[in-house]
Amino acid sequence: MSAASRLEHAPREAPKGFIRCYVFGTDHKVIGLQYFFLALAAVTIGIILSLLMRFHLVWPMAHLPFVAGGIMTPEQYLALVTMHGTIMVFFVLTTAPQSAFGNYFLPIQIGAPDMAFPRLNMLSFWLTLTAFLLMLAAFVVPGGAPISGWTAYPPLSGLGEIAGPGEGIGQSIWVISILVFCFGSLLGSINFISTTIDMRAPGMTLMRMPLTVWAWFVTAILSLLAFAVLLAGGILLVLDRSAGTSFFLPAGLVVNGEPLAHGGGSPLLWQHLFWFFGHPEVYIAILPGMGVVSHILANFSRKPVFGYRAMALALCAIGFMGFLVWGHHMFVSGMNPYSGLAFSVLTMSIGVPSAIKTFNWLGTLWGGKIQFRSPMLFAIGFVSFFVTGGLSGIFLAQPAVDTMLHATYYVVGHFHIVMGVAAIFGIFAATYYWFPKMFGRKMDETLGKLHFWLTFVGVYCIFMPMHFVGVAGGIRRYADSTGANYLAALQPLHRFMTFAAFITAAAQLIFFYNFFRSLRKGERASANPWNATTLEWITSSPPPPDNFGGHYPSVYREPYEYSVPGAHQDFLPQNLAPEDLPRANEEPRNA
Amino acid sequence: MARRERGSATGPLLLALLLTLLVLATVYAFAAHLYPAPPPITSDAVLVDRQYNLTLYVTGAVFILAQLGLAYAVLRFRDRGQRARFTRGNIAMEILWSSATVFTFVGLAILGRNAWAEVRFTPPASDAIQVEVTTNQFVYTFRYPGADGKFGMLDSTLVNAPAGNPLGLDPNDPAGKDDIVVPTLTVPVNRPVELLLRSQDVVHNFFVRELRLQQDAVPGMVIPVHFTANQIGKYEIVCTQLCGLGHSRMYSILNVVSQFDYESFLKRQAAGQ
Numbered sequence: 001m002s003a004a005s006r007l008e009h010a011p012r013e014a015p016k017g018f019i020r021c022y023v024f025g026t027d028h029k030v031i032g033l034q035y036f037f038l039a040l041a042a043v044t045i046g047i048i049l050s051l052l053m054r055f056h057l058v059w060p061m062a063h064l065p066f067v068a069g070g071i072m073t074p075e076q077y078l079a080l081v082t083m084h085g086t087i088m089v090f091f092v093l094t095t096a097p098q099s100a101f102g103n104y105f106l107p108i109q110i111g112a113p114d115m116a117f118p119r120l121n122m123l124s125f126w127l128t129l130t131a132f133l134l135m136l137a138a139f140v141v142p143g144g145a146p147i148s149g150w151t152a153y154p155p156l157s158g159l160g161e162i163a164g165p166g167e168g169i170g171q172s173i174w175v176i177s178i179l180v181f182c183f184g185s186l187l188g189s190i191n192f193i194s195t196t197i198d199m200r201a202p203g204m205t206l207m208r209m210p211l212t213v214w215a216w217f218v219t220a221i222l223s224l225l226a227f228a229v230l231l232a233g234g235i236l237l238v239l240d241r242s243a244g245t246s247f248f249l250p251a252g253l254v255v256n257g258e259p260l261a262h263g264g265g266s267p268l269l270w271q272h273l274f275w276f277f278g279h280p281e282v283y284i285a286i287l288p289g290m291g292v293v294s295h296i297l298a299n300f301s302r303k304p305v306f307g308y309r310a311m312a313l314a315l316c317a318i319g320f321m322g323f324l325v326w327g328h329h330m331f332v333s334g335m336n337p338y339s340g341l342a343f344s345v346l347t348m349s350i351g352v353p354s355a356i357k358t359f360n361w362l363g364t365l366w367g368g369k370i371q372f373r374s375p376m377l378f379a380i381g382f383v384s385f386f387v388t389g390g391l392s393g394i395f396l397a398q399p400a401v402d403t404m405l406h407a408t409y410y411v412v413g414h415f416h417i418v419m420g421v422a423a424i425f426g427i428f429a430a431t432y433y434w435f436p437k438m439f440g441r442k443m444d445e446t447l448g449k450l451h452f453w454l455t456f457v458g459v460y461c462i463f464m465p466m467h468f469v470g471v472a473g474g475i476r477r478y479a480d481s482t483g484a485n486y487l488a489a490l491q492p493l494h495r496f497m498t499f500a501a502f503i504t505a506a507a508q509l510i511f512f513y514n515f516f517r518s519l520r521k522g523e524r525a526s527a528n529p530w531n532a533t534t535l536e537w538i539t540s541s542p543p544p545p546d547n548f549g550g551h552y553p554s555v556y557r558e559p560y561e562y563s564v565p566g567a568h569q570d571f572l573p574q575n576l577a578p579e580d581l582p583r584a585n586e587e588p589r590n591a
Numbered sequence: 592m593a594r595r596e597r598g599s600a601t602g603p604l605l606l607a608l609l610l611t612l613l614v615l616a617t618v619y620a621f622a623a624h625l626y627p628a629p630p631p632i633t634s635d636a637v638l639v640d641r642q643y644n645l646t647l648y649v650t651g652a653v654f655i656l657a658q659l660g661l662a663y664a665v666l667r668f669r670d671r672g673q674r675a676r677f678t679r680g681n682i683a684m685e686i687l688w689s690s691a692t693v694f695t696f697v698g699l700a701i702l703g704r705n706a707w708a709e710v711r712f713t714p715p716a717s718d719a720i721q722v723e724v725t726t727n728q729f730v731y732t733f734r735y736p737g738a739d740g741k742f743g744m745l746d747s748t749l750v751n752a753p754a755g756n757p758l759g760l761d762p763n764d765p766a767g768k769d770d771i772v773v774p775t776l777t778v779p780v781n782r783p784v785e786l787l788l789r790s791q792d793v794v795h796n797f798f799v800r801e802l803r804l805q806q807d808a809v810p811g812m813v814i815p816v817h818f819t820a821n822q823i824g825k826y827e828i829v830c831t832q833l834c835g836l837g838h839s840r841m842y843s844i845l846n847v848v849s850q851f852d853y854e855s856f857l858k859r860q861a862a863g864q
Contacts, residue, residue: 075836149833155810156793156835163793164728164835250811252747254727254759255792259748267794267809301668307680332796332805334788334814337711341704348700355692356685358657363684365664367676372602372669380665384610387657391650394696400706401643404628404803407796407831449602453609460613464620472626473800475831478839484827486800490626563675570675 026118027545031125032104033438035095038129039427042091045136047505049084053077054498058491060480074479075165078147081477082166083138085150086174088420089281090181091132096427097288098223099128099188102216104438106192108536109210111201111553111575113546116194120187127184134177138170146171149477151278154248154270155255158240162255175238182231185223192220201535203555207312208574210534210559211305214312215291218319219284225323226280233273240265271333275326282419283322286386287315289426290357293379296429297361299532300376301368302570304560307360314353314360321350331399332406340399347397354390358383369563373530374448375433381456382425389418392467407477410470413463421459428455428511435515436529440541441522447514451507458504465493533571534559603669610662614655621647629801632822632847636803638706649699710804715817719783722776725758726788726795726808729837731828732757735771737861743767750791771860776828777846778820779853785817796832799845807832820847 015021022030055062056072063070103121107114115121138145146166148157152174161168196217200209209217236247240262248270251263298305305311327335327343361383370376392414395401405411428451435443474490481487481494528537535555539548553575561572568582631637723734723742736742743764750759760767778784788797788808797816798805806816830841848856 073836074839078833078836078838081833147833147836151833153794153833156833159793253792253810254747254750256728257750257752259750266811268812302675303677304679306678307685310680310685333794333807334809334812337707340711341707344703344707345697345700348696349693351696352689352692355696356689359684359688360680362657362660362664363680365661365668367678368664368668369670369673369675370603370665370668372599372606372665377602377606380606380661384613384658384661387654387661391654394650394699395643395646398642398646398700398703398707399711400639400703401646403707403805404639404643404800406805407798453605457609464613464617468620468626471628473628473798475798475829475839477833480839483839483842484829486629486827493626563677565677 024122026114026122028103028107028115028118028121029438029543029547031121032100032102034125035100035103035128038125038132039092039096039100042087042095042132043424046084046088046092047508049080049087051501051505053080053084054501056080056479057481058495058498072479075147076144077479078149078477079139079145079166079170082147082149082152082174083135083145086135086178089150089285090178091128091135093285093419093423094185094223094281095128097292097423097430098192098216098219098284099124099185101212101292101427101430101434102192102219102288103188105434105536106213106216107195107199108539108543108547109213109534110196110199110204111535111548111555112195112199113548113552115191116198117191121191124184124188124191127180127187131177131181131184134173134180138166138173138177141169141173143168143170146174151274152237152270153274154237154240154267155253158237158248158270159253159255159260160241162258172238172241175234175241179231179234179238182227182234185227186231189220189223189227192216193224196220201553201555204574205555207309208555208558209312210291211294211308211311211315212288212291214315215287215289218315219287222280222284222287222319222322226277226284229273230277233270233277236273237270268330268333268335271330272326275329276323278329279326280319280322282415283318285419285423286426287318289382289423289429290315290386292426292430292433293361293382294357294364295534296375296379296433297364297383298560298562299433299530300371300373300379301365302371302562303364303368304558304562305360306363306366307356308558308560310356311360314356317353318350318357321346321353325350328397328399328402331402337399344397344399348394351390351394351397354386358387358390372449373432374443374445374452375429375530377449377452377456378425378429378432381452382422382429384456385417385422385425385459388464389414389416389422393418405470407475408470409466409474409476412476413466413470416463416466417459421463428452431515433530434536435518435522436525437536437541437543439519439522440525441518442525442529443518443522444514447510451510451514454507454510455504458500458507461500462497462504465497469493528573531569531571533561533573535574538573538575600669603665607662607666610658610665614658618651618655621651628803630822631803632801632820632824632826633803633818634821635706635710635818636801638709639803642703642706645702646699649695653695710817715785715815716783719785719817720778721785721787722778723787723789724776724797724808725791726797726830726834726841727757727791728793728835729830729841730757731774731776731797731841731843733773733776733843734758735773735857735860736766737769737771739766739769741766743770747791769861771857773860775844775846777848777853777856779850780823780847781819781821782850782853783817783819785815788814788816793834794832795834795841796830798829798831799826801826802845805831820845823847823849 246265249262
């Protein structure tokens with residue numbers, strides 16, 4: 001499409017009827033919202049599963065009305081572990097930051113009418129929803145949900161029922177759900193990449209893209225490369241489980257007293273394939289949050305992002321290096337110790353672009369005029385968690401120290417803070433920030449702030465003590481603390497964390513209340529309530545079906561032109577042409 | 592354009608206070624050793640502790656500076672009606688902090704090499720005692736080669752735990768006749784010990800806190816690790832690799848005894864074969 005024909009594009013009508021608009025809609029905004037509400041449902045289930053786990057760790061003998069037999073068994077606990085991890089990683093941390101917000105805002109921020117492939121986009125969502133429903137079905141099949149964790153290491157995950165409850169149909173459904181999810185993500189990432197490359201408005205050069213767009217773009221490339229490998233690994237696992245192959249199963253297995261006829265496979269092969277996906281997956285979860293945080297810090301500090309180029313390059317560097325460090329998950333796996341050393345140096349090196357991001361966020365705040373609105377608070381919280389979780393990772397990146405901390409609660413605390421909570425704070429920041437654009441109404445500020453304070457404190461209270469439990473040798477994925485004598489001494493910390501978890505989870509009800517109430521009763525939002533510069537703010541709230549009502553923007557300036565000296569106001573929208581810029585002595589006009 | 596109302600100071604104050612509290616609580620909890628790891632019982636574990644402490648000091652310093660820097664920034668630069676300082680960045684600063692991070696983190700990784708290399712790259716002393724560790728759901732089984740110093744052949748089709756052959760020892764192999772098979776690990780103090788880790792079914796792990804050592808046991812592989820314990824005592828062995836419903840109950844004991852007690856343990860076991 002040439003620039004001229006873009007500009008003369010007639011306004012597009014929204015499809016009529018609920019089914020065509022919301023069920024089989026191809027509008028990227030509708031699909032973004034579908035992903036958002038899918039993630040909202042998933043996170044609700046994920047939190048409930050985690051509360052059940054925290055409850056069981058402290059009161060293992062309590063009678064629970066909804067548990068078969070009344071008292072939770074170890075295999076039921078491990079099913080919770082598996083499903084909590086899987087649902088959170090795939091259906092929340094991959095779905096919300098990238099598929100939901102990326103879908104909604106990437107086309108608008110680059111001045112495009114839609115994604116490059118709108119029908120493919122709809123298919124991606126329907127595949128993801130199918131995967132989600134399949135995953136939930138694992139709870140109700142005979143034998144229940146799988147017990148092999150979200151990492152599903154074979155042989156445990158490759159042998160079927162003989163390896164334990166949930167390893168029959170439950171594990172099969174789990175693998176198939178993951179395969180369907182992979183397909184959806186692959187199609188989605190192709191769409192994101194094509195859209196970013198092909199659909200940018202005139203003047204929207206790469207170095208004028210908002211950092212959110214950079215983050216979604218790099219994340220899409222990671223998704224394309226990482227999910228392809230998980231897809232391959234998952235297919236091999238299905239074959240091992242059902243076709244009698246032995247990709248991951250070696251000779252000489254004796255399971256439950258029964259010799260098996262497998263031979264020639266390697267359990268470490270799965271670990272390599274899984275973590276070749278699994279480590280980039282961490283960045284798939286966190287990079288969009290980094291983009292959102294840079295975007296919001298600039299907006300509410302009323303300053304350009306400090307070191308924009310370094311920030312964009314750091315995103316690319318983290319994305320690239322993210323593929324070189326998977327072996328740090330395998331220091332104790334029996335992998336060659338020399339490769340352990342190589343992975344260690346590479347992992348420590350990824351701290352460099354991460355540190356660049358942190359310093360530049362501080363640099364963006366420095367000298368600013370910081371406005372403490374809900375999105376800003378969550379963005380600052382993200383920075384705090386990213387620092388904490390990043391630094392605790394420095395321990396685990398060293399194989400010698402990892403041999404002491406691996407598979408303890410230290411690891412659980414580390415990755416929850418850096419990948420879980422930081423990413424979720426990115427999602428919250430994005431939700432509070434873009435709610436007025438998506439729904440045309442504002443969320444309540446007082447409730448938003450209350451939600452922030454309780455969550456910020458609560459989350460640190462849940463996950464910081466885990467590091468101490470881990471240093472003392474408390475082991476993750478244990479259904480109870482009676483297995484070793486020394487574990488009993490750690491129970492007081494577990495009790496504290498459980499109380500903190502329940503209080504923090506309760507605080508999320510404030511968010512839900514605020515969100516759903518504001519949908520109908522929130523104060524009406526103007527097109528640009530935060531006085532921001534990027535293209536999503538030059539169109540109405542919510543945007544028309546074709547995003548710009550037929551008037552496609554051209555871009556004349558960099559994305560974060562806040563407080564430019566001599567300008568008539570403290571923000572210059574990206575589409576503001578130099579000839580439209582009022583001279584300093586003129587009356588300011590509405591942008 | 593009318594100047595917008597100034598922000599209230601409550602938010603930034605509270606945030607700065609919370610970040611400061613976070614730093615104080617974390618520093619206190621680490622410094623006071625409220626939930627410490629038990630004392631190490633090998634020289635390699637001492638190296639691990641040293642590297643852990645070094646990492647704690649370095650990351651601790653960065654943690655304190657970054658969180659307090661954040662606290663300072665939100666307090667100092669809150670909206671008081673001032674103009675934001677317009678800047679797009681500073682290349683010299685970028686280069687400065689990138690090089691500082693490279694130096695710190697990669698330096699730490701290189702220093703950390705010692706503690707890893709000590710155990711992993713050097714073979715055990717030639718007089719090391721070999722013990723084979725076999726894991727299955729949810730049991731550890733330890734095998735000593737006996738008086739002949741040789742392990743007998745194993746055959747997975749002969750595995751039959753109820754009949755007293757949990758490892759599948761081949762009865763036709765003379766080297767296996769004197770093998771000692773026991774459910775706990777007994778080793779003499781101050782003698783190098785080499786463990787050969789195997790698994791019969793799924794991936795398990797061998798973790799002893801006092802050794803600062805976790806090592807997976809992977810079916811199809813024999814993974815060697817070695818250590819020299821310098822403290823007589825009983826230490827707990829646990830599994831840290833999710834292995835099925837009995838994962839949290841998989842348990843054994845590492846018994847570090849005097850040379851005399853070790854020999855009498857071997858004699859007692861040999862007599863019982």
